[in-house]
Amino acid sequence: MGQPDITEIAAGLKDWDFLNKLPQELNGFSLQPSSGIKGQILNIASYVNESMRCRLDLTYTCETFDFVPLKTVGLHVYREERLFYRDRDKFAQLVLEQLPRLLHELDRAQKHSMNYEARSIGFEGWEYWHSLPKRIGNYELFITPDNPLAYLNGSYIFLDYTDFGHQNQIYFAYNIYRNEIFAEFKQRGIPITTTMFDVPGNVKDERKLDMLAQLIDAHLAKALQDLEKS
Template identity: 25%
Template sequence: MKEDTIAKIKEETDGWEYMANLPEEWHGFKLRREPVIGKDKYDLYAYVNEDWHKSAIVYFHEETHEYKVRLKIGLIEFARIEFITAKLSVFEELLVAQFEQVLQDMAQFNPATLSSIVKGLNLPEWQYGLDLPAENEGFELFIRPAEPVKINNGSYIVIDYVDFTLASSFTVYYNIYRDEFFSEARIWNIPDVNYDFDSSDLRELEEKLSSRMPARLQQVRKWAEEQKEQIHYGNN
């Protein structure tokens, strides 16, 4: 990050009363006050629950010169578009009005976060989703269909199997604009996309998951473990 950008952020947030008065714990999350400066992000503070693998980060994005909030849920990280603004005073108003609700929704599933289209899918009643194993090929069922998670661009996480020790996962999404299910894997948090699970409805998705998900999970694990070995040997 450019030095003049860092100086600008420090000047704007110096003595920021809102940040100074934040609670140390909030809806199960602990406040991390230490700033973190990255390549193009300046994290002002974050609320983190490591056991839940969830965090909400308040930051300045150098690429767009805007203040933003990004969420990390499992391995998936995304910005909440309703908080994006270039002015700190406006940012504070948005935080006061909406940030606590974001933490509450991360701490406990809130059906109000679902669009009418997603509710129309009847995911809570989907028997296949209810029968998904809590552990599958060594992956933990982190997000289940009965409690989908809204992200960006009209997409929801419907299924998320994660191995946090390998930073690898298999995720199924639904997009309300395309009215389509699709999937993505992550190997050491690097996305790997195929189209084997693209489906237009739950029946088609169920058929593809039943026949293809075990092999896909095995493949992701194999690749992740191979890369782990390569990293290990490369460091010796």
């Protein structure tokens, strides 16, 4: 038997009792109804906190025929790796069970931390970032090391400068599996890779953040200026 068409999934939303069980408000997030189909994605429902620039979209994708939550924090948009399900009822059951956790992970008013693998790097005692300006031109300091964002594939975003008006961004992340620090740009919302701020895994842990600080001092201002060029 083939997979159901995305339009069939959309048509079935009106009879899905799961949607009636979702709370209207939870942890500062407000429930919004389906926004329909966009490309290969059906938006089933969303929880949104506009003041924090965070949202959780419950989606179905015909790319992989899965139901999956989609997380957004600022310009970071990524799928919840632990909740891919083709079975609609199983997806509904687990979303209802884990909704408080999912929203807590997005809630920037709550404090978050990295896994124990990152302790040897010394993020908790890194004073340098406090000297960074809260704004650089159109960019605002959105994510800081005292409240990192658990991202994809073992990475934690710990610094993020974003120009939300133009969707330009630089973010810095630490990957617990590769034991390395790296950065990535977005220009008009399009990701751009860079090695400009790389701190490889073979650098001693106690030296990693000092090396990063030197790279930020040398390159950050110009990198942000360059992103503004079309």
